[in-house]
Amino acid sequence: MNRKKMYRTMIAAIATTALTAGFSAAVMAGDGGHEKANWKGEMHDAWIDGKIEASYSLSQYLNPFDIDTGVSKGTVTLRGSVSSEIDRDLAEEIALGIDGVNEVRNELTVTEPTKQKNAAEKMASEFGTHFNDATTSARVKFALLANDSTEGLAINVDTVDGTVVLNGEVGSEQERELAERVAENAEGVSNVENRLKVASQS
Numbered sequence: 001m002n003r004k005k006m007y008r009t010m011i012a013a014i015a016t017t018a019l020t021a022g023f024s025a026a027v028m029a030g031d032g033g034h035e036k037a038n039w040k041g042e043m044h045d046a047w048i049d050g051k052i053e054a055s056y057s058l059s060q061y062l063n064p065f066d067i068d069t070g071v072s073k074g075t076v077t078l079r080g081s082v083s084s085e086i087d088r089d090l091a092e093e094i095a096l097g098i099d100g101v102n103e104v105r106n107e108l109t110v111t112e113p114t115k116q117k118n119a120a121e122k123m124a125s126e127f128g129t130h131f132n133d134a135t136t137s138a139r140v141k142f143a144l145l146a147n148d149s150t151e152g153l154a155i156n157v158d159t160v161d162g163t164v165v166l167n168g169e170v171g172s173e174q175e176r177e178l179a180e181r182v183a184e185n186a187e188g189v190s191n192v193e194n195r196l197k198v199a200s201q202s
Contacts, residue, residue: 045071051098074102081111133159136188143186162190
């Protein structure tokens with residue numbers, strides 16, 4: 001807990017004790033009306049603040065260290081982050097349920113949990129890689145078909161992480177080497193693994 005929150009919580013505890021014991025009434029008896037009203041209002045706001053933070057601490061879904069609460073004249077302002085829209089609404093409803101709260105200004109932002117974020121990023125990355133590999137395979141196949149010397153060859157093309165794998169059978173070493181060169185020159189190819197077999201050698 002940072003110093004600001006610690007100070008606010010201490011004030012809330014003092015306010016709660018003072019209000020419960022009737023200390024406010026004693027102070028009001030000796031001060032001017034305007035100052036008495038201000039003091040009572042500030043202490044009551046601090047009491048509300050402490051009650052809200054205590055309620056968040058008891059919730060298994062909310063982390064009070066991620067939520068900054070401010071109270072002014074019964075109006076609560078919530079800032080910070082939560083992991084979902086449901087938690088955002090929950091924080092607001094809890095604050096509204098505290099006695100003395102007139103309004104809640106919910107400025108909480110929803111931040112995706114680290115695990116879910118990592119999983120989403122991994123999925124997006126894997127999809128991107130798969131898409132790129134499929135595109136590379138298509139480009140290599142097109143290049144082989146566009147070349148007069150390789151268009152009729154039975155060559156299977158697969159791509160894994162940018163590495164093109166050529167499988168199949170060709171009629172000569174020259175055709176085998178040419179197919180490899182054509183594949184290497186295709187856009188997106190980082191490496192070629194030539195598994196082509198020459199018919200006379202198979």
